[in-house]
Amino acid sequence: MVVGTTNSTFNKLHNNLLRSDSNLNSSIERISSGKKITKASDSPSELAVLAALQAQTRGITQQISNGMSEISMLQTAEGALGSTSQSLQRMSELSVQAANGTLTDSDRSAIMAEIKELSAGIDKTASSTEFNSKKLLDGSLSVTLTGGRDFSQGAVDVASLGLSKISVANQADASKAIESVKSAIDKVSSYRSQIGATVNGINSEISNYQTSLINTVSAQSQIEDVDMAAEIINMNRESLQSKFAIKAFDMQNITASKVLNLLG
Numbered sequence: 001m002v003v004g005t006t007n008s009t010f011n012k013l014h015n016n017l018l019r020s021d022s023n024l025n026s027s028i029e030r031i032s033s034g035k036k037i038t039k040a041s042d043s044p045s046e047l048a049v050l051a052a053l054q055a056q057t058r059g060i061t062q063q064i065s066n067g068m069s070e071i072s073m074l075q076t077a078e079g080a081l082g083s084t085s086q087s088l089q090r091m092s093e094l095s096v097q098a099a100n101g102t103l104t105d106s107d108r109s110a111i112m113a114e115i116k117e118l119s120a121g122i123d124k125t126a127s128s129t130e131f132n133s134k135k136l137l138d139g140s141l142s143v144t145l146t147g148g149r150d151f152s153q154g155a156v157d158v159a160s161l162g163l164s165k166i167s168v169a170n171q172a173d174a175s176k177a178i179e180s181v182k183s184a185i186d187k188v189s190s191y192r193s194q195i196g197a198t199v200n201g202i203n204s205e206i207s208n209y210q211t212s213l214i215n216t217v218s219a220q221s222q223i224e225d226v227d228m229a230a231e232i233i234n235m236n237r238e239s240l241q242s243k244f245a246i247k248a249f250d251m252q253n254i255t256a257s258k259v260l261n262l263l264g
Helices: 002-033 044-098 105-128 171-224 228-263
Strands: 142-144 150-152
Touching: 044 105, 044 171
Parallel strands: none
Antiparallel strands: 142 150
């Protein structure tokens, strides 16, 4: 009967020791990682919520990344349109100059040569401007952006701007050229305004996503992050309990040994 009681106490002390060691190790893991949940068994219900929040965080982060990429694309297009606008401004100056009645045919030929160079530059910009292999100013751009807004960009080559037949061969042609170039400038300005408004809209969406991200990460942190002060106290408590369990276990071993010696 004494031996049976001793074995029962021994098993209980052994289980207490194992439990204390396990709790201590878990506490050390939480302090080391800074996380309350280091394995599924720590809190299955909270782990499920945490997994959902982590997935939401990744989704929001990707939306922000998408928005930033879209802004870069639109800024590339706007920069190219700015270059086209400068060329058109110069063409406007040349057209006004060509309308001067004191110029000779030779003077107008020189002006027309520069207009042709500017036109070639505009066409090159329209055909070569791209972002991530996507053409931006040839009329093919049509995308759905962050927030579900659709965006398309018209072609900005000379023909699409109505300047393919521009001429300053005489005063009458120069006067027509002035009006044609003005219309082209207005068209490009409209495109640039559209891009600016779209960028502002995306920035607003990004701001909303950033707020949502902060809230989601905060909720995730409340579940996941360990309270260091409380956990250190818990670790010290588990450490003491482990020491007590070891001491009691050793004393039980000594007692059991004495009992066996007496029985022997």
